[in-house]
Amino acid sequence: MADIPEHELEETRAALAPTLEATAAILPWVRTPRKARFDPKLNTRWIAASRHLATAWSERHAADNVRPAIFSLYAIAIETADADCLRLGEALACAADRLEETSPTPRLIAAITACIECLDDAAGLEHTAFGERASHFAKRLEACATATTSDERSAILDQLFVNEASEQIQLMRDALAALPPDAYALSVEARKLTDQAELLELWGVMHLARHLTGLIGQQAGNLEDGAVRASIEQRLGELGAALACIRG
Template identity: 60%
Template sequence: MADIPEDDLAESRAALAPLLEATAAILPWLAKPKPPRFAPRLNERWISACQRLHQAWQERHGHTSDVRPAVYNLYAIALETADADCLRLGEALASATDRLDDETPPVRLIAALSASIETLREPDGLEHEAFGERARHFAARLENAAAAGEIGERSTVLDQLFVDEAREQLELLRDALAALPPDAYVLTTEALKLAQQAETLEIWGIMHLARQLADCITRHGSELDQPAVRAELTDLLRGLEAGINAVVI
């Protein structure tokens, strides 16, 4: 290849000079981190409050419930942010939580609260890039769920889908119990998953049986291979199977 004349090189350099200078000028701005929208300490408190709410929600079936104080603690922080999305989400959470006092809270309400509280666990908290969009989405969902009345007639289609999936989970539970040693992780995970699915569809009997199974596994975690414990778990599985079979007759 022939050498490029010096004059052509000089002209090319001169033509590219403005572009190179402009690129060099914007590089520091591209590398500069985006300034936070909220004070770091405020965001830390928000994240901590969300974690507390999530724990309270997971433990809400005990003798005492910390869900309401956890929600209002989060709402107080939302007021400090003076952010419209935060305020709307806080108000929606508070209104939805009030409906938990109903004798049988609507399934849509439980599902909306579960999804909202799970999403709030994002480690970036208020600074998550999609926080505003998510806050608006879940606020609207909570508002609609809190305003809705009780669900009337049960859906036989949903019940059948639940039964089909629950039977598959029963097989997983039996296999985990039959393993040597029994697989405590699979037993606990599948039992709790089954309880949550039953709660979503308001099949309270199955929910309580599945939680009873999970509690038994936790209580005897280091003794699952003992004959007496195996027998107890086997009886619980039989009761759970009978309950599942009775959902759709």
């Protein structure tokens, strides 16, 4: 230190001063835990209800538990007396009403899916961005719930779907042909195809893909069996034929 000129030390101190001041300013925030906005027990119930809703939504094709799960979450939202929670709860409740329709729109399905995935968070109501998230999804759900269903299909969207679905079918064929067959890849692609078909309201393709998903799940340990492979190939062929009809 004795070899460093005093004027250089002063310049260094001056250069570091803003950084040191900024560091000192944030230290109290680092040391002090963020104060909880909600009662911990209430937040625990919210987290549990959100996870229950996520499970109900993922199993909606097998059991009709989505509406009760939404209203259970809405009841907790009312208890919070928080404007963002209340608005989100009301938007979800309206979305639940729209789900009772014969054919809810793909936009509504996508909005509900995104909202539920976001709500399934370990921090629950105490997430630092909860207010912004709740506001965003409330607006999105409200817009979808009030929108009218268009009777016109988009040829461009259909073509994009056919192209992507054809690639997924090829990926499934490759996974089936692998040694040993890749059950995970088969299942993932079949589920993706099911979800995409549902969003575009291509119900025939959706049902075929769902049946294929079920078959893969049931026979995941027997994919080297000739009869099982033939059955999966048959389902893949049916999906390919359905895509050909959409392609026209």
